[in-house]
Amino acid sequence: MTxxxxxPGRVNPIGEHTDYSGGLVLPIAIQLGITLTFExxxxxxxxxxxxxxxxxxxxxxxxxxxxxxxxxAVGIGGRLESDLPPGAGLGSSGALEVAVALALCAVAEFEVxxxxxxxxxxxxxxxxxxxxxxxxxxxxxxLGREGSALLLDCGTLEYRWVPLPDDVAILVLDSGERHAHxxxxxxxxxxxxEAGDPRRVRHxxxxxxxxxxxVAALEDGNVEALGPIFAASHTxxxxxxxxxxxxxxxLVATALAAGAFAARMTGGGFGGSIVALTEAGRAADVLAGTxxxxxVVRAVDGAIRRRTGSIRDRA
Numbered sequence: 001m002t003x004x005x006x007x008p009g010r011v012n013p014i015g016e017h018t019d020y021s022g023g024l025v026l027p028i029a030i031q032l033g034i035t036l037t038f039e040x041x042x043x044x045x046x047x048x049x050x051x052x053x054x055x056x057x058x059x060x061x062x063x064x065x066x067x068x069x070x071x072x073a074v075g076i077g078g079r080l081e082s083d084l085p086p087g088a089g090l091g092s093s094g095a096l097e098v099a100v101a102l103a104l105c106a107v108a109e110f111e112v113x114x115x116x117x118x119x120x121x122x123x124x125x126x127x128x129x130x131x132x133x134x135x136x137x138x139x140x141x142x143l144g145r146e147g148s149a150l151l152l153d154c155g156t157l158e159y160r161w162v163p164l165p166d167d168v169a170i171l172v173l174d175s176g177e178r179h180a181h182x183x184x185x186x187x188x189x190x191x192x193x194e195a196g197d198p199r200r201v202r203h204x205x206x207x208x209x210x211x212x213x214x215v216a217a218l219e220d221g222n223v224e225a226l227g228p229i230f231a232a233s234h235t236x237x238x239x240x241x242x243x244x245x246x247x248x249x250x251l252v253a254t255a256l257a258a259g260a261f262a263a264r265m266t267g268g269g270f271g272g273s274i275v276a277l278t279e280a281g282r283a284a285d286v287l288a289g290t291x292x293x294x295x296v297v298r299a300v301d302g303a304i305r306r307r308t309g310s311i312r313d314r315a
Contacts, residue, residue, distance in 0.1 A: 001039060002078075003106065007099035007303040008033035009084040010091040010140035011172050011275050012266050013149060014233055015211040017241055019134025020190055021204050022155030024211040026162065027136055028170070028299040029144020032090065036099040038078030040107040048080035051096065058093055061124035062100045066110070069120060074108040076100075087178035089267020093128075094137025097121035098303050114142045114302075115157055132190050144302035151215055162215050164299055168223055169283035170275065173255060173294040175247040177271030186268050189241060203240035207233060226277060227262045234264035243269025251292060252276075258289030 008029040015025035038046075044063060048055065067073070080099070086092045101121055105112055112120070121138040125131070134154060143150055148161035164170075193200040210229050217225040234252055238244040248265040251274050255263040260276035267273060273294075278286045283296045 002037060003039065003103070004035060004037045005099060005102055005106075005303060006033050006035045007095040007102065007141050008144060008300055009095045010137055010144070011170065011273075011297055012136060012140075013170065013275055013277075014214045014229065014264075015136075015207060016233065016237055016264075016266065017189065017193075017243065017268075018204050018207050018211070019136040019152075019154040020132060021193060022153075023204055023208045025134075025136045025152050025154060026149045026211050026214060027091075027140035027144075027152075028149045028164070028297070029140050029302050030090070030172075030295075030297040031300050032084045032295065032297065033141075033303075034080060034082045034084055034092070034095040034099050036078060036080050036103055038076045038103045038107075041075040041077035043075040043077075044104075045075070045077045046080055046100075047078075048082070050082040050086075051080060052086045055096065057128045058096050058124065059100050061128040062097050062121060063104060064127065065120040065124045066101060066104055066112075069112065069116075071104060071110050072108045074104060076103050076107055078103070085174065087272065088172075088174050089265075089269075089272025090172065091137035091141060091267075093125055094121065095141050097124050098138055098141040102303055115139065115159075118142050131187055133186070140302070142302045144300060146301050147299050149218075149299065151211070162218050164218065165221065165223060167280050169278050169280045170297050170299075171255070171260065171278060171283060171287055171294055172266070172273050172275055172297050173251055173287075173290055173292045174273050175245070175251050175271060175292070177245060177247050185243070185270060189243060199240040199242075203236045206236055206240075223277070224261070230262035230264040230277070237265055237269060241269075245269070245271060247271070248274055251290070254290050254292070255286070259286045
């Protein structure tokens, strides 16, 4: 029997480079993602035309991490399809890991709690590429909720959902610069943070406060406050954490000039995308006014049912 499931990508409105230090993040799962159509097989044999070179190592790493949790030896055969641009900072590897993990658990009838599964997928990413990444991407793909952002404390793993206003549109604009964590300064930044570099520490401390301020603004209906918060986040990522680029800086300025009221880089940096907020009725005009490739994204449900832990069939 053939089954199809979909694991969404994510965009992170605020809370950047804070997950691997046990800080706060506020991502949303988005409608762009990875679909895996599969059936039980003797071995793991997946095909894909959209994934970047080396994607098979993520699949192998997921299987190894699940085996360590007690997953019986099972295989899946099938096809991966994606409308999630790799390298754009939208959690493509996390979505891939989640899709494969859910498929393996499904054919083995193996139950894993959502956060435990997210942590296993995080470990798989670290195993696959040797980069000390956090759990943001995998948690967002698994725990996303339609119409809401996920407030996650990466230190305690406590989380709750924060409703998003209907009259605000979220835009993702692609800078065209591609990044890969293993080839960027991502690992170096984490080492500097752990060593106590004052600027790196200052970014994380102030970014955690910006997550709290964003949640308060959303819950109070004070969206006007988000512009200065996003601006301060981008400045901190550019100057204190030094993960922005000239292309990302220019795209933030372009988005604001086109009518967005808030904009900042999103993702790991060193390329990728920015996130911008605008009035819902102006989203298409703002997007066109930037001249960049981009998407109006919306918060969608994660890849599993939150209450039962079973696969959500998106066929």
